[in-house]
Amino acid sequence: MHQSPQQKKSSFDRVTLYEVAEAAGVSHQTVSRVVNASPLVAERTRARVLKAIARMNYRPNSVARNLAARRSALIGVITFAVESYGPSHLITSLSEAARKLSYHIVVASAEYPVLDEIRRCGTELRGHGVDGVIVILPTSLRLRALEEVFGDAPVVVLGARRQHRYTAIEIDHELGSRQATEYLVTQGHREIACISGPLDWDCSSLRRLGWRRALEARKLPLGPAVESEWSAEAGYAATQQLLDSRAPFTALVAGNDQIALGAMEALWENGIEIPSQVSVIGFDNMPESKFFRPPLTTVNHDFDLLSTTSLHLVTQAISDPQAPRLHHKIVPDLIIRQSVGPMVREIGRGRRRAAARRLPGRRGKAE
């Protein structure tokens, strides 16, 4: 047995239903019933067919099946900036969740969420006959593009800011950011800077909003704020820019963990200690951030919950297109580690200690 794999047929010149049917001495439909576990087959027949299937190493051709049954067992995922931790982790998580529901994932991705790209992704996925689509949508601006491409198809939008025609799941970024900022405030910080991710991403602008609201609620002045790309590299540059601006701050809310990592490096290089001089908080809780120096305090998102939920919702929308389109919200939580410390000195930054006082860096009133 298992003598020469060479003479075994390539799995790509497939055995068909008909050949199996002939071998088993039944009609092709009976084979189809066996394959699809229909109860309408006599036990003896089923056994005979199964034996033939095994012997001939038959595998159903899902392309043909999809065509006939008008389903593909494929779920499309549209995503952007796959390089950053959030999206890429989400994809693997979705892929895993899909497997459990015996679906597969086809990814269409683009660098930036611009209209044309969304259209392209949608068309591509449509072309593959996906049964439903999950859109990881970083911005609410492109909903029209979605509707144009997907119409009434089963679509779940992940990260959409507010309710609209598709089922949506949203992480409450603003809340997460507010919690993070408030935590800094309870640690005594009064000058809290913010390095956002790209502000045309909803999560970024919401996180910045949370930061602002938290400070306003405490009647604290807004610290300096800059925008950055999602990478550590960009976070480093943004922090440098922040330092160069000489605006004072003793704490920093970064757009994600990667930006936070870059920020910390920039701080260290400028002789600023973390957390004794500046505290840092990130977003995403990537597995590595626990091992940063110091371990990063960060806002955790339950990606697995997010992906299982969204998959459940698409499959549900697929099987019942009439189901109401709900809006779900996922609440993040703060993981406290050592990158945040109490504010001990009034102005926490080493080499700029003197300069800071003189700068017109404050806004609002600290009552």
Add this chain to the structure above:
Amino acid sequence: MHQSPQQKKSSFDRVTLYEVAEAAGVSHQTVSRVVNASPLVAERTRARVLKAIARMNYRPNSVARNLAARRSALIGVITFAVESYGPSHLITSLSEAARKLSYHIVVASAEYPVLDEIRRCGTELRGHGVDGVIVILPTSLRLRALEEVFGDAPVVVLGARRQHRYTAIEIDHELGSRQATEYLVTQGHREIACISGPLDWDCSSLRRLGWRRALEARKLPLGPAVESEWSAEAGYAATQQLLDSRAPFTALVAGNDQIALGAMEALWENGIEIPSQVSVIGFDNMPESKFFRPPLTTVNHDFDLLSTTSLHLVTQAISDPQAPRLHHKIVPDLIIRQSVGPMVREIGRGRRRAAARRLPGRRGKAE
């Protein structure tokens, strides 16, 4: 214009070739020709058909097309441990490369490269009618499973240790590791530890081999070696274990950057400074490692080259199944950063300085 998207047909109840044909007053085949850019259509007819296509928002159903044409424009990717940086980055990179060749990627993944899982992945992909498969194979042990599942299909194996029936691309992990180790030696290190990834992964065992060979070539004793999972978490634990064993070392080759990150944290926590007391080298050059403290010296792999090459090879194998199956090797390079320093003290570790001398930690002879 663009009044109510509601009344627009869902893109999922598709317009067919026949409806377009009728609308344009031609046969379905003519429409097919237009869609496939056949030169055998008169300019006027083509224009008329194109107008109908645009008006009706027709999109070809690729499932039907795939069935008829026996191709799917889908390439399957089998991969393992998607959580670690290498595989996950490779997937996004492949996905991008595929897009440029107007292919799409379907991923089938499993936690560990065991026989059953490989079989399952293969069957799943076959089921989706992929035209070819890229297997990111961390171990050579399962080639039989591949042959059983894929037969003579167009398969490219990425990371296979040596030539076999399929086209293979290999990163020369051993060379990379040797270079890394030799670099440590040139920096004066004599006691070089190794934290491998899981040793049933080829890349791990090859990296350990490279480390060993480099030391043997210099007639240096092998430092302590332990095995670890791919995560920072595991790297941390492994390093702790290494320290507990009290075997002396002044440098450390880690299985990947994440392990290195965990290792560095463990070292710091034990009061060991990097690089002045222990130097650390990682593998993969993930974008973050430049911002570790200290920035990590690491072995870089050109993932983009890897993915474009492998995609080229599959598509080539698809179009010409008779093409010879070659074996390609990709050479990594060492990125030098600050986590490695010259060995300054004979025994470089703080709290164990005295103990180390007395320990029977050496093997081999230092001639």
Add this chain to the structure above:
DNA sequence: GGGGATACTGTTACCGCTAACAATTGTTAG
């Protein structure tokens, strides 16, 4: 003006499967 390219366009048969319905056999009740 007829024969034969040339340039299009249409017809017919699949691809491998599912869905709907028809046919067959066995069982039961009247």
Add this chain to the structure above:
DNA sequence: CTAACAATTGTTAGCGGTAACAGTATCCCC
């Protein structure tokens, strides 16, 4: 014994395309 009904199994017609082949004009040339 036979109608009525289950329980199985078979038949036929697509799904939406492509491929191969078969027309039908049109044009050119002798």
